[in-house]
Amino acid sequence: MKPVSFRKHVAAGLTAALLAFSLPVSSLQAVPQEKPGQEYFEIVKGIDLLGEVYRRLSENYVEPLDAVKLMYAAIDGMLAVLDPYTVFLDENQSEELGEMTSGQYTGIGLSMSRFVEKVYITSVLEGYPAWKAGIRTGDRIVRINGNSVTGKNLDEIRTMMKGGTGTPLMMKIEREGGRDPGIITLSREEVRAGTVPYSGIIGQTGYLEISSFSSHATEEIRQAVEKLLRQAAESRQPMNGLIIDLRGNPGGLLTAAVEISSLFMEKGSTVVTIRGRSPESEKIYKTEQLPIAEAFPIAVLINRESASASEIISGAIQDLDRGVVLGERSYGKGLVQSVIRLPYDNTLKVTTAKYYTPSGRLIQKPHADSGTARNVLKKSDERKALPVYYTAGKRKVYGGGGIAPDMTVADVPRSEYEQELRRKGMIFLFAVRYRALHSDSVRQPLDRSVLIEEFASFLRQQNFSFTSAPERRLKELEESVAEEQGDTKAGEPESIRGLKQELARMKQKRVEGESERIARLLELEIMRHGDEKASRRAELGDDPVVQKALALLADPKVYSRKLKP
Structure with a gap:
């Protein structure tokens, strides 16, 4: 097949757009009806x-132009004057978006990071191919299907690493301490x-950490809560309450948020x-199911x-006086994104609506103006004070x-x-080294003074250094003086x-x-490499919010x- 030029793609796209806007104005749902004629004219113009x-530009610019880069730059420039969540996604990004919303992907079940020019496995999902093959946290990936990752x-x-379900994946794995698993062949699933x-x-308290809201989140959370209730019943000590930990949770599907709310609300x-x-x-959106328990x-x-x-969930629980919210003010991302499929497997994720809690609070925080010359958004007057709303029980809450x-x-701040x-x-690499040297003899608690000494020696071997904020400012001053x-x-x-x-x-x-805190972080990381759940359980004991x-x-x-006015 003869390839079609990008210019022809652009021309075809513009023609299709013009044809779309030649339809009756009443059929264009996005056009405000108060000034349809003017809106129509501005779009076509x-x-x-x-x-x-x-x-x-393509005909007259002094140098040849990269048509693809030029068009992407035009798209990015157009979206830059809107909110930061209206974005254009290329083919690869569109695939990643699908994996994020579904919570599923084809692979072998591991996470990885690059440290000191090597690729390390940072976690392995139990029950999936990597785990079954004996791959563990701290292992290094050297080759994939015979190709070096260097x-x-x-x-x-x-x-x-990508491939279809059931297809083979060959990896060469190295392990600290010389007990290399070698070349392993896995089947993707x-x-x-x-x-x-x-x-x-x-x-006597149930604890539930939720990391995201994918399409299967509701059932997984239901099963987790039911398990907690069974454990409490078996111990003959009823739960005095449930902690739902949403810290660091970036969100997910609206439908999942509503379904999960149904587990805890009338x-x-x-x-x-x-x-x-x-x-x-x-x-x-209202709950449509009976709650999971009393x-x-x-x-x-x-x-x-x-x-x-x-x-959405924390706001609803607060507004309906269903529970108490603790921690810090949340991020403020209250915009509804609609996913629009574009030609050539691209995607446009566009803001089409805003979220409001049951009391009427807008979740979205005001986003900063982009600073462009042409402002296409109307600004509302700045509020001198935070607006006040009221919960079902007449408590004051703030917008x-x-x-x-x-x-x-407050969470413990990171220095x-x-x-x-x-x-x-x-910290990760030290834990890898520590477990390799101490093998199965790792016992908690560790001697923290010895741990800090060993860590200091390790940092010297790694030539670790960092520049503090005051040192960076002094460097700027020095350059200015020179x-x-x-x-x-x-x-x-x-x-x-x-x-x-x-x-x-x-x-x-x-x-x-900071030696005591760093020693504790080292303890937890060493523990995590052997048992992630035990490490998380120990970490909660130091958590001031929990x-x-x-x-x-x-x-x-x-x-x-706390639930009364």
Whole structure:
């Protein structure tokens, strides 16, 4: 078949668009009916202008143009003036979107990261091909189907691993300590990424961590809650409540959020309302099933990374006085995205409506103006104070974007030092080395003083270093002084040299002050490499938000007061 030029694709697309807009205005649902003629004219004018600019550039520009890059740049520029969630997805990104929403993909069931120029397996899903083949956390991927992974980024490696269900995948695996599994042949299968990484009973309280809201999330969460209730019944100690941990949950499907809400709320309860451009677009979503059990107390945990469907559930539980929300104000992602299929396996994810909680709060936080010269969005007047709304029980709750918790409890912040250790994989790599050296003799708790000494030695071997924020600012000052003097060969001023030494001492003091926390992180990571669930269970014991929720649910009087005006 003779290839069709990109210019012809563009021309065909513009022609199709023009034909679409030649239809009666009443058939264009996206066109506001108050000024249909003007809207129609502006759209046709815009398409005509875009095509003409493209034609003139391709014919007259001084150098040959990459037509694909030019068109993608035009699309990106068009979307840049809208909200950050209206995006164009190419073929590969469209496939990833499908995997995220379904929670399923074809593969072998592992996660990986690149540290110090090597590709490490960071987790393995139990029950799937990689696990069955004996691959474990900390193993290194050397070759895939005979091809080296050296120098390849993670996206390229994922592409190398792709294939259909039932097809073979050959991998060469290395393991720290010399006990290499060697070359392993696996058969790809449908992998379902779990939405409940951990659940369990802590004292008399149920704990449920939800990581996403995919198409199969409802059934998985139902089974997890039923298991908790059975465990409580078998121990003859009824659950005093349930902690639903949505921290770090980026959201997912709207339908999943509504179905999951049904597990904990009375049938017929309003969960969320969506509103688009026209009054006719409003739709109210209510629970359609009976709850899973009697109305036991609920504590919902959120933070700044809880978004979208997480905010729908936490907002509904709060507005209906079904439970108490703890943590930090959530992210504020309250926009409905509709997925529109485009030619050549591309996708447009476009914002078509907004989410509102049962009390009427808009979940979406105001997004910053893009700074472009032509502003296509109308700005509402800035509020001098956060708007007040009321729950079913007449409690005050506040708008302004995101869900504000009933009880503010901050997560433990990560210092610059810890962030850099994690980014460079130092904690992970030390755990790999530690388990290889100590084999099956790892026993908890570990001697933390010895652990810190060994870790310090490991960091020296890895030539680890990091620059603190004050040091970066001093570097900028030093460059500015050199530029002002106009002599790049001039010696370093004594004052700057002294500051460098002082900042280095301050940084070392902060690092030493964090030794206890770093030792605990090392303990947990070493444990995770052997038993992820045990590591998570131990981690919850140090979690200030979880501990606050446990104390709240253990005191019915305090819990009850939190739900009153």
